[in-house]
Amino acid sequence: MNKELVALSLAFFSSSHAFNLISFDGKPTKWGNSRINYIVDSRGSPDFSNGCDSDGPCETERTAIQKAFASWANVPGVNLTFGENRPQAISSTGYDGQNSITFVSENWGGLSFRPPAGALAVTITTYRLSDSQIVDADMHFNNQYFTWGVVNTASEQKSSRVVDIQNVAAHEIGHFLGLGHSSENYAESDMSLYLATMFFASGPGETFRRTLRADDIAAIQHLYPSSYVVTPVVDSIYPDEIDARTTGSATITIDGNYFLDKTTVLVARKSSKGDVVAKIINRTEHSLEVELSTYGLGTGDYDIIVANSPSAQDRIDKALAVTSYYTDDEDTGEYGNLNSGNGGGCVANPNSPQSLAQFILMFGLPFILFFPGRLQGVILRVRTQRNNYKKYN
Numbered sequence: 001m002n003k004e005l006v007a008l009s010l011a012f013f014s015s016s017h018a019f020n021l022i023s024f025d026g027k028p029t030k031w032g033n034s035r036i037n038y039i040v041d042s043r044g045s046p047d048f049s050n051g052c053d054s055d056g057p058c059e060t061e062r063t064a065i066q067k068a069f070a071s072w073a074n075v076p077g078v079n080l081t082f083g084e085n086r087p088q089a090i091s092s093t094g095y096d097g098q099n100s101i102t103f104v105s106e107n108w109g110g111l112s113f114r115p116p117a118g119a120l121a122v123t124i125t126t127y128r129l130s131d132s133q134i135v136d137a138d139m140h141f142n143n144q145y146f147t148w149g150v151v152n153t154a155s156e157q158k159s160s161r162v163v164d165i166q167n168v169a170a171h172e173i174g175h176f177l178g179l180g181h182s183s184e185n186y187a188e189s190d191m192s193l194y195l196a197t198m199f200f201a202s203g204p205g206e207t208f209r210r211t212l213r214a215d216d217i218a219a220i221q222h223l224y225p226s227s228y229v230v231t232p233v234v235d236s237i238y239p240d241e242i243d244a245r246t247t248g249s250a251t252i253t254i255d256g257n258y259f260l261d262k263t264t265v266l267v268a269r270k271s272s273k274g275d276v277v278a279k280i281i282n283r284t285e286h287s288l289e290v291e292l293s294t295y296g297l298g299t300g301d302y303d304i305i306v307a308n309s310p311s312a313q314d315r316i317d318k319a320l321a322v323t324s325y326y327t328d329d330e331d332t333g334e335y336g337n338l339n340s341g342n343g344g345g346c347v348a349n350p351n352s353p354q355s356l357a358q359f360i361l362m363f364g365l366p367f368i369l370f371f372p373g374r375l376q377g378v379i380l381r382v383r384t385q386r387n388n389y390k391k392y393n
Contacts, residue, residue: 018193019219019264020180022125023275026268026305026315027132029125029178030223034079038099038137040065042087045103045141045148045165053149055156061165062087064150065101068169071197071210072177075217079226080177093138095126099176101139101169108144117145120202121168123175129272137176141168151207159205166210167202174198174216178223180277182215222262222309231312233257237304237319244294244324252278252320254288260308265290267320268303275305299324 021028044061052058062084069082085098093100094112108115115122119142126136141148151157151164174197182196193199195208196215212220234256242250254265265288267276276297278290288306302320307313 018279019215020277029127029132032133035081037083039085041090041102047148056153059150064165065169068166077221078224080224095136099137103141103143105143123172157205170197218262225309229309229312230258232306234314241321250292266305297322298327
């Protein structure tokens, strides 16, 4: 295996969308090949016996996962296919060139990335720092603290404990492919973002996120287009200065041409801290109105990247000057300083129909740095609210 430096992450219309990409200096993390193979641990979940869960028609874990992958592969205009390797017992995961899917029934908290007990699933993607190309991905289902099944009966839909494999796998595959969350707002009022597969919250008995929504579709069409995509042209950006000392967000207008429903706007930090993804709140072919969080931006000049795909983008150097209380120092040294960027976890959703159930966390890791041959350090920073795992009884 090539021993070059790699990094790990999970650990995103009518006139607006908010899909999130995990991106560094304008380069989103994505697979370099259109065909991606994976393998499911042959031991499966202990909640299944002879291919059946505890209730309803029999459907294996593998079948549920195959359906989840198919939901992404079948999006029109997307160049993606998935192949399943023959199942075998998987004793370990990591940067080994084998994209593994496992059900962890013991010592969940003892895994190398130290997931909390409330984490429903963890997907870790390994990518090269040089070009953000994904080279390995592993999905881990928490079978120590949660009960898994294929929700296909009324009793399972009302269950306070059975978690649907296909529903969660569809979300985790989004991370597997390089996506973040459509929204991380408990009180999200935009239903196109709330209903998206990549919304950050879920609950037992839920199945509607098996089906991709417009935001998910735009995201995957952006990352893996099957045909030529026109390059956007930026003529002007206003305002070109932001005082982050007086506001936590800013609205910016970008005028130009060839802005599509899968256009995304990135503010490049030129470091391993991760780009800032702006939310497009209004769009026409010639104009974008975007909302940008200034949280974490230090004083300095930032490039703005408007992209219709990873290879069709217009980058405006030093397009935005930010004044802050601190300096957003670029990384020093070869490997840099890693912090959480656009990755994140999926938390309990108090607005779910199962609001009386114990809610769950579909967890995605921020960024972890690996050096060739040995683990140098792990950074796991989860926002405060993500640590407040709650039970709704």
